[in-house]
Amino acid sequence: MAKKKQRFVLEFEKPIVNLEEKIAEMREYALASGLELEDDIKRLEKKASQLRKEIYANLSRWQRVQLARHPQRPYSLDYISRMCSYFEELHGDRRFADDKAIVSGLAKLEEFSIILIGQQKGKDTKENLYRNFGMPHPEGYRKAMRLMELAVKFNKPVVTLIDTPGAFPGIGAEERGQAEAIAYNLFRMARLPVPIINVIIGEGASGGALGIGVGDRILMTENSWYSVISPEGCAAILWRDASHAPEAAEAMKVTAPDLLKLKIIDEIIKEPEGGAHRDYDLAANVVKEAILKHLRELVKIPPKKLIEQRMEKFSKMGAWKE
Amino acid sequence: MDWFKRTKQTLKSVPKTELPDGLWVKCENCGEIIYKKELEKKLYVCPKCDFHFRITSKEYIRILFDEDSFKEINANLMTVDSLNFKDSKPYIDKYMATVKKTGMKEAVVTGTAKLEKHDVVAAIMDFKFLGGSMGSVVGEKVARAIDKALELKVPLLILSSSGGARMHEGILSLMQMAKTSAKLARLAENKIPYISILTNPTTGGTTASYAMLGDIILAEPDALIGFAGPRVIKQTIGQDLPPGFQRSEFVLEHGFLDMIVHRHQLKQRIAGILDFFAHKNPH
Structure with missing residues (x-):
């Protein structure tokens, strides 16, 4: 649960949060005054639960995008620390630098030893500057690939956690070949002879997400978004005004249910009621169970067949007629 | 090599996409007035400043391949708007209007061809069709072209001219990057040469997939x-x-291109590369 003192509340969360605060106040009052308020509290709690169900069952695409960007949403390291019994981070691409927007390393997940790669945002301004807001440079993608080659060499499955507002658009990134770094990862990941599971845990913006997003299973937490461009980017181009982002999110069909329907992702991972930011432990546990379920299936498939199936999977994506 | 010296900086992102009607054309770069027939003969390169005009897939086919050798494949693939995408107007209307205007069905033309007698499979993108954007059909046609090159065991050429992935198809466009890159990886395992030709512009998802994956990557001068x-x-x-x-x-x-090739030499230089790959060493 996010810390109470600096809790960030989205517009549509307000009625719920107000009610929850009222309940908490009543509890305190009951305790202090010794009055019997249990019935009233129970009634309000029931109402809160009802309200949560109503609101979260009918989220618009734009509201889900906001949840995906919630400043208290769990990020890769929050998941890693809760899911893994061991994690040793490995740094650097051995070419240019260590990209802090991608964390990657040796991990143990129950019975599996895996290579784990995740995009990492910061929780506050200082941390965000350090993490470059989760926007990797080419060296981030090359570090990820270096670790994937390690996975191949020592026959370890790869798990990637995707959460990025995009690959960084900057001078250095272009000079060092942002496009080439991403393209090469797609090229190599398509044929990597070990199981790969991709989990979108927040934002999946464009090539920046796909750069670590090719695999045998693509899973997505309930309130994540994934598309070819951010809603703001799309709105700025097609509506000539970024404030049309809500419409762009609707038009591009960016949510997990959309992507399941379009046969892009394999599974939606349920989030705690109200979103992953409401309960980190539960959120991480559900993601962990989903990864384990698929890992247990994938490790049984011989590498050659795995690669064939992966090719088949991506070959089918898209819509056309002839 | 005059084009290296050109220092004019422009951030105008969309230069004219088509040659204007009329007998004379003004060079976008140096302002030279050029007789259109003369420009055509010069392969749409300004005789004064070497500016490379943006040209269509049809013109590239004429420039690159032996006469009448290009045979189109998968010509009938057409877009399906599975997202029901709408901004100011429905995507499908925009698409159909573009089909009508350009006489093309999508932003890439694929086929088999001969280049100085070498058999090749080619995919030529066209910026005039929705900015050469890559949606499902472009991705699928490029993927099938790659498979064709594998089937025929002949070199693959892809000429890119594209603003990137097409927003109107959302995630489906993005996944074309993965699809085409996966196909190229299989082609590479089978040791079939792939030459990637970049023209103005090649950006976004196109660059971040097949455009940057050539065994040889060459570009026209001054392309974005x-x-x-x-x-x-x-x-x-x-x-x-x-x-x-x-x-x-x-x-x-910065190390991401093998060479820059003037349009006048494009065919001949590619032929040289194809000769090189086809050559068998004595043993």
């Missing part, structure tokens, strides 16, 4: 080549971009 567009970068970092940023010469200098 990059991942993020210059305007987005400028906005993000809040400072002006260095001269020549993301142009062919800059990309070559």
Whole structure:
């Protein structure tokens, strides 16, 4: 649960949060005054639960995008620390630098030893500057690939956690070949002879997400978004005004249910009621169970067949007629 | 090599996409008035300043391949708007209007051809069709062209001219990057040569997939080549971009191109490369 003192509340969360605060106040009052308020509290709690169900069952695409960007949403390291019994981070691409927007390393997940790669945002301004807001440079993608080659060499499955507002658009990134770094990862990941599971845990913006997003299973937490461009980017181009982002999110069909329907992702991972930011432990546990379920299936498939199936999977994506 | 010296900096992102009607054409770069027939003979390169005019897939086919050798494949693939995408007007209307206007069905033409007698499979993108954007059909046609090259065991050429992935198809467009790259990986395992030709512009998802995956990557002079567009970068970092940023010469200098080739030499240089790969060493 996010810390109470600096809790960030989205517009549509307000009625719920107000009610929850009222309940908490009543509890305190009951305790202090010794009055019997249990019935009233129970009634309000029931109402809160009802309200949560109503609101979260009918989220618009734009509201889900906001949840995906919630400043208290769990990020890769929050998941890693809760899911893994061991994690040793490995740094650097051995070419240019260590990209802090991608964390990657040796991990143990129950019975599996895996290579784990995740995009990492910061929780506050200082941390965000350090993490470059989760926007990797080419060296981030090359570090990820270096670790994937390690996975191949020592026959370890790869798990990637995707959460990025995009690959960084900057001078250095272009000079060092942002496009080439991403393209090469797609090229190599398509044929990597070990199981790969991709989990979108927040934002999946464009090539920046796909750069670590090719695999045998693509899973997505309930309130994540994934598309070819951010809603703001799309709105700025097609509506000539970024404030049309809500419409762009609707038009591009960016949510997990959309992507399941379009046969892009394999599974939606349920989030705690109200979103992953409401309960980190539960959120991480559900993601962990989903990864384990698929890992247990994938490790049984011989590498050659795995690669064939992966090719088949991506070959089918898209819509056309002839 | 005059084109290396050209220092004029433009951030105008969309130069004219088609040659205007009339007998005379004004060079967008140096202002020279050129007789249209003369420009055509010069393969749409300004005789005065070497500016490479943007040309269509049809013209590239004429420039690159032996006469009448290009045989189109998968010509009937057409777009399906599975997202029901709508901005100011429905995507499908925009698409159909473009089909009508251009006489093309999508932003890439694929086929088999001969280049100085070498059999090749080619995919030629066309900027005039929705900015050469890559949606499902472009991805699928490129993927099938790659499979064709594998089937025929002949070299693959892809000429890119594209603003990137097509927003109107959302995630489906993005996945075409993965699809085409996966196919190229299989082609590479089978040791079939792939030559990637970059023209103005090659940006976004196109660059971040097949355009950057050639065994040989060549570009026309002064083409805009990059991942993020210059305007987005400028906005993000809040400072002006260095001269020549993301142009062919800059990309070559940073190590991501094998060569820059003047349009007049394009066919001959590619033929040389194809000769090289086809050559068998004595043993």
